[in-house]
Amino acid sequence: MDKKPIILTVDDDAQVLNAIDRDLRAEFRQHYRILRAASGEEALETLRELLGREEEVALILADQRMPGLEGVELLAEARSLFPDAKRVLLTAYADTEAAIRAINNARLDHYLMKPWDPPQQLLYPTLHDLLGAWRATHRPRYKGVRLVGFQWSPLSHDLKDFLAGYMVAYQWLDFETNPDAQALLSAKNLAAVDLPVVVLEDGTAMAKPTATEVATRIGLTTQATQELYDVVVIGAGPSGLAAAVYGASEGLKTLIIERQTPGGQAGTSSRIENYLGFPTGLSGAELAHRAWAQAVRLGAEFLAPREVTELCVQDGYKVLTLSDGSTVRTRAVVLTTGVSYRTLDVPGMHHLSGAGVYYGAARTEARSCDEQDVYIVGGGNSAGQAAMYLATYARRVGIVIRGENLAASMSAYLIEQIAHTPNIEILPFTEVAEVCGQDHLEAVVLKSRGELRQVPARALFVFIGAKPSTEWVCQTVLCDAKGFLLTGRDLVTDPRYATAWKHTREPYLLETCVPGVFAAGDSRAGAMARVASAVGEGSMAIKFVHQYLDE
Helix, strand or coil, X not given: CCCCCEEEEECCCHHHHHHXXXXXXXXXXXXXXXXXXXXXXXXXXHHHHHHHCCCCEEEEEEECCCCCCCHHHHHHHHHHHCCCCEEEEEECHHHHHHHHHHHHHCCCCEEEECCCCCHHHHCHHHHHHHHHHHHHHCCCCCCCEEEEECCCCHHHHHHHHHHHHCCCCEEEEECCCCHHHHHHHHHCXXXXXXXXXXXXXXXXXXXXXXXXXXXXXXXXCCCCCCCCEEEEEXXXXXXXXXXXHHHHHCXXXXXXXXXXXXXXXXXXXXXXXXXXXCCCCECHHHHHHHHHHHHHHCCCEEECCCCEEEEEEECCEXXXXXXXXXXXXXXXXXXXXXXXXXXXXXXXXXXXXXXXXXXXXXXXXXXXXXCCEEEEECCCXXXXXXXXXXXXXXXXXXXXXXXXXXXXXCCHHHHHHHHCCCCEEEECCEXXXXXXXXXXXXXXXEEECCEEEEEECCEEEECCCEEECCCCCCCCCCECCCCCECCHHHHHCCCCHHHHCCCCCCCCCCECCCCCEEECCCCECCCCCCHHHHHHHHHHHHHHHHHHHHC
């Protein structure tokens, strides 16, 4: 339940304080909380506590003649804590001249004379006018998660991507440009060295939190709840989510583990327009979260963000070791670890990664590119979808490709859309030779036909090639020379098959060299890099899991 705004009344005379408190409650308690303080010092302490709890103060009514801190002094100091609150001085007739001067000097909003009887004539009309003016200009505090950080901080970028990946609504506050960010940090007794800071809906502030710490606080499951699962799916891309949906719907005790955010590479796509059943297209994040919600509704358990670092077989069961040292036991495993973009090895890339240089779409940074020049490296569908999305914000989007055109690697519908978008430019026979900047990207050096030229750039988005995310498992299951997982017939034809396969039957179509360990999606050798095929493979894998469990 939202808390009501506060009216604070201050007077050292108990009789007067009781009287004003009584009259304020009689008229305003339906819409405001009435608080009281018996001195200026007590009132300041109360205001500091309210600021720390991020409560809203609408009006402060203080008596002028108080020992210690007088009313005018209190109201002047209160302005630094709650600059939008209306401030009213309660004064006797003898202090009228001082009250009038205070309106100008201390920038008070009004003064009221004692006594104020009847309040219906001498108190309420003035306060109603002041409170009405406060409501008209007051901006209510954002109620959700807030992230305070530096625009060019890789840590801030990672948290933005994490929250967006789980579709957690949040407000971004740039510490260097947003005064609300600095005020919020002060209210939480934090400083710039504590950034990035995540402030939760209940007001709790987390300084430099890890994704796992944030996940725990926003309600994600970070620890397995069962001693043994029928199937564990590793990776929550389209294939992994499909496997989780079909596994859970068919009665298997199913766990899906994701090290980052749902959707994999597809989850970063701003618009997938060739997925069956969605004639107007949908974003990768929307598709991922529909599938995630579907899997959870059907009974799958979702563990994130957690990374699996080792797979071994003990007494026929598969034991998975997580990065925190905990283990998960399961009867079968489906590896849907997907792929990641290859790094661009040019001067400056490592230094500026996360500070203007991004791998993948980085949709959370699109708005910061407003009316700026940005560049995309790569000519695949993901690059094309990112270009279309960024063109909504950026002044100019340059697509850097080594070849002559996009026809060899991009779908025709995207090529046509790009051709009709005036602020997207294709840069053929071109590559990035260097990225430049101190604490963030400022320029990109492009090389075309042997010539170098430096161009200003707000951001660089890299979509070059794909490497399978299988490094941790290649010691356990067979992979090809590029690290893709061998399954089925590809496994049987591999020279290492005879010594690696220890079962009387041949491996199932999506089975690796370890019986009961299956692979699906982009990390599988021979897979087609399309969302629909990944979903199909994930659902097919569950059929083979059933066959394996029935043995």
